[in-house]
Amino acid sequence: MGITERKEREKEHRREEIIDAAQTIFFQKGLQLATMDEIAEAAELSKGTLYLYYKSKEDLYLAVLARGMDILYDMFSTVVAESEPIAKKIAHLLDAYLRYFKEQRNYFRMFFFFDNPQVHKQVSEEMLQACATHNMKVWNIVIGLIREGIEEGVIDHSIDPKQAAVILWASSSGLMRQMDREDHYWSDVMGVNLEEALRRANAMILASMMTEGAKTQFREAVV
Amino acid sequence: MGITERKEREKEHRREEIIDAAQTIFFQKGLQLATMDEIAEAAELSKGTLYLYYKSKEDLYLAVLARGMDILYDMFSTVVAESEPIAKKIAHLLDAYLRYFKEQRNYFRMFFFFDNPQVHKQVSEEMLQACATHNMKVWNIVIGLIREGIEEGVIDHSIDPKQAAVILWASSSGLMRQMDREDHYWSDVMGVNLEEALRRANAMILASMMTEGAKTQFREAVV
DNA sequence: CAACATGAATGACCGTCAGTCATAATTTTC
DNA sequence: GAAAATTATGACTGACGGTCATTCATGTTG
Secondary structure, eight states: OOHHHHHHHHHHHHHHHHHHHHHHHHHHHHHHHOOHHHHHHHHTSOHHHHHHHOSSHHHHHHHHHHHHHHHHHHHHHHHHHOOSOHHHHHHHHHHHHHHHHHHSHHHHHHHHHHTOGGGTTSOOHHHHHHHHHHHHHHHHHHHHHHHHHHHTTSBOTTSOHHHHHHHHHHHHHHHHHHHHHHHHIIIIISOOOHHHHHHHHHHHHHHHHBOHHHHHHHHHHHO | OOHHHHHHHHHHHHHHHHHHHHHHHHHHHHHHHOOHHHHHHHHTSOHHHHHHHOSSHHHHHHHHHHHHHHHHHHHHHHHHHOOSOHHHHHHHHHHHHHHHHHHOHHHHHHHHHHTOGGGTTSOOHHHHHHHHHHHHHHHHHHHHHHHHHHHTTSBOTTSOHHHHHHHHHHHHHHHHHHHHHHHHIIIIISOOOHHHHHHHHHHHHHHHHBOHHHHHHHHHHHO
């Protein structure tokens, strides 16, 4: 009696196909300008069918966003698994986030679009929960790595790992957002390389967090 | 012949009244959920009239945003005008930004909503230009203050004032965005005070930029 | 195999809303 | 005070998110 299971698989497969289509359209046009008719067209389904699988356009958007979080999680996991000194791993984590920004720009943008408070009206509780979980997994990696750094004496023990994580993350995100918006403006008109600014900012923050002994190690590991 | 001038004033006055109404509605509901009918109702005008004064809903939104930029500019100007040592003024500028975030939250949110690339379809060129100009005025204050700090030997001469400005701004903005979204989550679940994190981040970045001699002065001026 | 049952898929339809435009009201000009 | 010019109106249009009565495909039963 594998019929219900086969049906289940097919249903899951269809859900994935719909996300594929939605992703294509959302990446092209963004949440506002994408229409459900377009997505249905791309998925080769009728609009009504989309609503059998997802509660709303925003719900679909979050489903795509969750994929983006998975990708970032995988990239971060790879860094954590490295057998490198912790200082290097922390630097690599920041590099990985920058690489994510550059290689997965569309997903990165979704992160920022997501927190628009107006969006959360018609999203399903499960989808919101799923996104929160994925988000938490990413945070835990960052926090865990910093905690490890403290334990190994690379980062000062007076530092709160959670606070350090949010500082590094938010600072990086802020600069990447600037890069995303107006990198050209800053490089062409202002003569400022924002990527270099990002690296500098991270270096400054990290330097302020590290123990005296580790600073020399860090310098040669990163800069 | 003051008739055309009176007319001009009246027209400008009406434009302001419309922004007042739009601001009320936008602050309540945000760009997406606010409707032009509501704004017209609040302005005690017909919807058609709104379109005589502003090209689109987004245009109106930008008009409100420009006000928010003016307020920030005024706050920053006050700091620049202080007769305090430059290190203190820089610290006060960062304080002023935090105060803006806390006291003018609605405007602050608009900053982040603004750079949604999907929004810029039907906005007038003038409005976009006006916002860019206002934005630039704010940047110039930040950059100018840091440049002054370099000239006075408080900030290291190897620092590029524009780069320093974008680092401080983006880092602060990133953390404030986090505060705006999920301050409660961070304080209640994670036990992290994001405002303290912001102050820490700024202190770390500033400390990395300052000359050795100025660091002691800064410590007593800010922390 | 035919009658029936299940649930997936459809697309016409609905309500809402940004934006338009023909018409009306008001003000200015002569 | 009539014609002209300017300003205001709100019914209307098209587009879009979301719904639902109906159709269709597949599996079950006798």
